[in-house]
Amino acid sequence: xxxxxxxxxxxxxxxxxxxxxxxxxxxxxxxxxxxxxxxxxxxxxxxxxxxxxxxxxxxxxxxxxxxxxxxxxxxxxxxxxxxxxxxxxxxxxxxxxxxxxxxxxxxxxxxxxxxxxxxxxxxxxxxxxxxxxxxxxxxxxxxxxxxxxxxxxxxxxxxxxxxxxxxxxxxxxxxxxxxxxxxxxxxxxxxxxxxxxxxxxxxxxxxxxxxxxxxxxxxxxxxxxxxxxxxxxxxxxxxxxxxxxxxxxxxxxxxxxxxxxxxxxxxxxxxxxxxxxxxxxxxxxxxxxxxxxxxxxxxxxxxxxxxxxxxxxxxxxxxxxx
Numbered sequence: 001x002x003x004x005x006x007x008x009x010x011x012x013x014x015x016x017x018x019x020x021x022x023x024x025x026x027x028x029x030x031x032x033x034x035x036x037x038x039x040x041x042x043x044x045x046x047x048x049x050x051x052x053x054x055x056x057x058x059x060x061x062x063x064x065x066x067x068x069x070x071x072x073x074x075x076x077x078x079x080x081x082x083x084x085x086x087x088x089x090x091x092x093x094x095x096x097x098x099x100x101x102x103x104x105x106x107x108x109x110x111x112x113x114x115x116x117x118x119x120x121x122x123x124x125x126x127x128x129x130x131x132x133x134x135x136x137x138x139x140x141x142x143x144x145x146x147x148x149x150x151x152x153x154x155x156x157x158x159x160x161x162x163x164x165x166x167x168x169x170x171x172x173x174x175x176x177x178x179x180x181x182x183x184x185x186x187x188x189x190x191x192x193x194x195x196x197x198x199x200x201x202x203x204x205x206x207x208x209x210x211x212x213x214x215x216x217x218x219x220x221x222x223x224x225x226x227x228x229x230x231x232x233x234x235x236x237x238x239x240x241x242x243x244x245x246x247x248x249x250x251x252x253x254x255x256x257x258x259x260x261x262x263x264x265x266x267x268x269x270x271x272x273x274x275x276x277x278x279x280x281x282x283x284x285x286x287x288x289x290x291x292x293x294x295x296x297x298x299x300x301x302x303x304x305x306x307x308x309x310x311x312x313x314x315x316x317x318x319x320x321x322x
Contacts, residue, residue, distance in 0.1 A: 038090045038141060038152055040117040040124040046084060048118040051167050054111050058167040069172045076174045083164045086154055087117055087125070090161070093153040096140060101149045104134040112142075113165045129165040138162030170241055170300060177274055177295065177304065178236040178312075183207075184266050185230055190313065191261040198315035202226060211319055221319040229319070232311040233264065238293060238304040250301055253277055253292060260313050272296065276313075279303065 040046055049060040059070050060080070067075035104110070112128040130140040130149075137153045139162035154161055166172075182204075189201045201212040209226045211218055245253075260276040273296040281287035293304045 038092070038125065038127055038143070038150075040087045042119040042124055045119065046087060046117055046124065047120055049083065049087070050114075050116040050118075051165060052114045052116075053167055056167050058169065058172075060172065069169055073169065073173055075172045079164075079172050085157075086161050086164050089154045090152050091155060093135075093137065093151040096149050096151060100134075101140065104132050105130045105140060105149075108132075113167070115165060129162060131162045131165070136160070139165070168241075168243070170298065171243075175238050175240065175302070176236065177238055177293065177309075178233045178264065178272065180233045180264065180266060182227065182230045182233075185233060186265045186267050186269070187263075188230065188233075188265075189263040191263075192259075192313075192315070193257055193261070194259060195315070198317070200316040200319070202230065204230075211316075213316060218316075222321050225319045229311075229314060236312065237308055238302045239290065239308075240303050242292060242301040242303050245301060253301065254294070259291070262312060276304070276309070 045062075047062045051058045051060075060075060060083070061068055061071065067077075067080045069075050110130050110132060112130045114126070114128055116126045117124045126143075128142045128144065130142070131138060132140055134140070135151050136158070137151060138160035139152065140149050141152050142149050152161070185204055187201065187203045190199055192198045196214065199214060203210045203212070209223065209230070211221045211226060242250075254277075256277060258275045258277050260274075262274045262276075264272045264274075266272075275294050277292045279287040279290050279292045281290075289306055291304050291306065291309065292301050293309075294301050
């Protein structure tokens, strides 16, 4: 009788321990949740993201319905959707060996970006991002310095998620060249350096437009086409920043004669200058779909599609009835 009771009790404890271990292992990742769980799981929404690297810091914080960059500039909506998707859906692709981490990260003195994710004042997640070209996803990550390193990814996205962990304010700002209504424009001047006879200027005087060429005012143009052209400045986007261009190559491009230069003066007298150069596709072929651009307000080159800029690089003949 005693033996039977002991047997029953032993069996009961074995079942309890087994259930406990089953629940424990189901709730943990195969690498240990504390060392490998990178995804942020807010109760409602992520409201703040902090990036820090080598003494620098960048904050993205939601105020109402708007995300602000370091409390100053409105953040680009597509950029915020990108990083929020990464933070919520990030998963482990594979662990990496200590040798690989030593060769690709420690040996190359890669400084990590430290990431902190908050919901209001509650810290949801923190981890380290080591940017590298050793994998297609552009990163190796750790929860902390002493943790195991992993290559991580977002299911369904095959791009470089490492690019989203940047402290460059320009990356987070709207990718916009011009954003002016016709009523805000005082004058426009387009210089076509490959066909100078096609260059022109438009001046707005009390909502009356005047078209000029190289030799002064010209007549016979269609006022509706001039107004339509001016309306194209309401929103002109570019595709991306050309951050990967080396400084020497950048200086070489800027030293060349551009294809076009567009100068816009608004009604307050502020001048904006857009300069456009041809762009190479590979080492020999000229890209027929994109140009390199730069505005006088920024030091960096950007990539802009012909599709987006073509409405502004008209020839003077555009303004006359065919």
